[in-house]
Amino acid sequence: MKLFNRTDQVDQHRTFKGTIPGKWFTWFSTVVVVFAFTGVTAGITAPAAQAANPTVVTLTFDDANADQLNAAQTMQSLGLVGTFFTPSGFINNPNYLTTSDMQGLVANGNEIAGHTVTHPDLTTVTLDEATRQICNDRVNLTNLGFTITDFAYPFASENASLETVVKNCGLNSARNLGDIKTRFSCAGCPLAETIPPANPYNTAAPDEVDNTWTLADLQKSVTQAEPGGGWVQLTFHHISATSTDPLNITPTLFNQFATWLKSRPATTTVKTVAQVIGGTVKPLVSGPPAPPEGTGNLIKNPSLETLVSGAPQCWAAAGYGTNTAAFSTVRQAHTGKVAEQLVVTNYVDGDAKLLPTLDLGGCSPTATPGNSYSIGAWYKSTTSTQFELYYRIGVGSWKYWTSSPWFSAATTFQKATWTTPPLPTGASGISFG
Structure with missing residues (x-):
C-alpha cells in the first residue's frame, strides 16, 4: 500500500482476485613455430617484438542512465570507447537511454551489453526467472538491432549456477565487481584481471565508482596495474553535475580522468569488453515462459512470512519523491x-510502498488483458493510504497503471479491498502496493 505520512503496517493475506470465479492472487593459446626450408638450411621466423605488460582499460556504464551521455560525449571527443550494460526493460523510460541514444553510442564505436531486463539480484530469484532475465534481455536488445555478447551481474551478485545460465544464453562473458584492489576495499586482491580472464563468466573488476572516488583514485586504478599489465574495468553509473545519487561523479571529474587516460603510454589502451573478450556471436536463446495465470491467491508469499535476508521474499520496497522510508518486519x-x-519521516512529497517484485513472472502474478482483479490487504496506519498498481508489458518493462481510492487511517487492523478496472491491452503481469 502507498503511504504518504507516518506509519503503515501491512499484514499477511494480501489477495488478488480475478473476475473469473475462483481466481485469486490472495572463456589454449597456440604457439606456432614456422620452419622455412631453402636448400640445406633451415630458418625459424621469430615473432615480432611485443610491448611488455600491456594494460587495457575498459570504461563500463551500468543501468542505462541517461546522464551517461555526458561521458559518451567526452569519450567521443577523445576517441575513446566503452561498454554500456543496459537493462532492456529500462530503455525509453524517463531518465533512461532511448533506442536512438544507444544507436548513437554504437555508431561511435561503443558496445551495448546485457544487464537483465529489470535489474534484479539474480541470486534471490528462481533459476527460471534468472534465465528469463538474462536470455530475454539479450533477445530484447538484439531485436532492437544491437549485437549482444557480454553481460554484467546486477549488484555484482552471482554464483556458479548463474555463470552457467549466462553461458547457456549465448553470452561470452560476465563482469563482477569488487575483486580488484582499491583504497576502499579488497587490499589483498590482484591489481588487474588477466587477459584472457581465467573465468570469462566471472571477470574481476574494482568496486563501482561512486561519489567518494577522486581523480587520484581513478588514476591509481590504472597506474597500479601498468607495471604488471592486465585488464582494468571501471564501472560508472551516473555522470551528472546535479545528481545526489551516491553512485554519481561529475562530468568535470570524468573529463579530467578520460583526458588523462588518453595521454597514457602506448602500452595502455582503452577497449570495450567485446574487444578484450572476443569470441563469436552465438545464436539467441529465449528463457522459459512466465508461469500461466493460476487459480486461488496468485500472490506469492502473501503472508510476508517467508524472509530472504530479513525482507519478505517476492516483495520489494519502492517509492519516489523527497521523504525517508524505513521498512521493518515486526511481530504485530x-x-x-x-x-x-x-x-x-521527513516527508515533502512522493510516496513509499511494498509491492510484489516487478519481474518477469517469478514473483509478480501473470495477468490477462481485459480482466479485472480484486486486491486486498490487512493494514493499520496513522494516515490515509491507498493501493498503487503497475502492469508489465512488451519486453518486460513495467508501467504505472492506476491507484485505488483512499482508505482511512486505522488504529487497529482493517481490510482494504478494491476491484481494478479491466487490465489494459498488451499487459502480461500485474503488481500492487
Whole structure:
C-alpha cells in the first residue's frame, strides 16, 4: 500500500482476485613455430617484438542512465570507447537511454551489453526467472538491432549456477565487481584481471565508482596495474553535475580522468569488453515462459512470512519523491507471526510502498488483458493510504497503471479491498502496493 505520512503496517493475506470465479492472487593459446626450408638450411621466423605488460582499460556504464551521455560525449571527443550494460526493460523510460541514444553510442564505436531486463539480484530469484532475465534481455536488445555478447551481474551478485545460465544464453562473458584492489576495499586482491580472464563468466573488476572516488583514485586504478599489465574495468553509473545519487561523479571529474587516460603510454589502451573478450556471436536463446495465470491467491508469499535476508521474499520496497522510508518486519500481525511496517519521516512529497517484485513472472502474478482483479490487504496506519498498481508489458518493462481510492487511517487492523478496472491491452503481469 502507498503511504504518504507516518506509519503503515501491512499484514499477511494480501489477495488478488480475478473476475473469473475462483481466481485469486490472495572463456589454449597456440604457439606456432614456422620452419622455412631453402636448400640445406633451415630458418625459424621469430615473432615480432611485443610491448611488455600491456594494460587495457575498459570504461563500463551500468543501468542505462541517461546522464551517461555526458561521458559518451567526452569519450567521443577523445576517441575513446566503452561498454554500456543496459537493462532492456529500462530503455525509453524517463531518465533512461532511448533506442536512438544507444544507436548513437554504437555508431561511435561503443558496445551495448546485457544487464537483465529489470535489474534484479539474480541470486534471490528462481533459476527460471534468472534465465528469463538474462536470455530475454539479450533477445530484447538484439531485436532492437544491437549485437549482444557480454553481460554484467546486477549488484555484482552471482554464483556458479548463474555463470552457467549466462553461458547457456549465448553470452561470452560476465563482469563482477569488487575483486580488484582499491583504497576502499579488497587490499589483498590482484591489481588487474588477466587477459584472457581465467573465468570469462566471472571477470574481476574494482568496486563501482561512486561519489567518494577522486581523480587520484581513478588514476591509481590504472597506474597500479601498468607495471604488471592486465585488464582494468571501471564501472560508472551516473555522470551528472546535479545528481545526489551516491553512485554519481561529475562530468568535470570524468573529463579530467578520460583526458588523462588518453595521454597514457602506448602500452595502455582503452577497449570495450567485446574487444578484450572476443569470441563469436552465438545464436539467441529465449528463457522459459512466465508461469500461466493460476487459480486461488496468485500472490506469492502473501503472508510476508517467508524472509530472504530479513525482507519478505517476492516483495520489494519502492517509492519516489523527497521523504525517508524505513521498512521493518515486526511481530504485530493480524494473523500469522509477522507484518511489515513502513515508517515515513521527513516527508515533502512522493510516496513509499511494498509491492510484489516487478519481474518477469517469478514473483509478480501473470495477468490477462481485459480482466479485472480484486486486491486486498490487512493494514493499520496513522494516515490515509491507498493501493498503487503497475502492469508489465512488451519486453518486460513495467508501467504505472492506476491507484485505488483512499482508505482511512486505522488504529487497529482493517481490510482494504478494491476491484481494478479491466487490465489494459498488451499487459502480461500485474503488481500492487
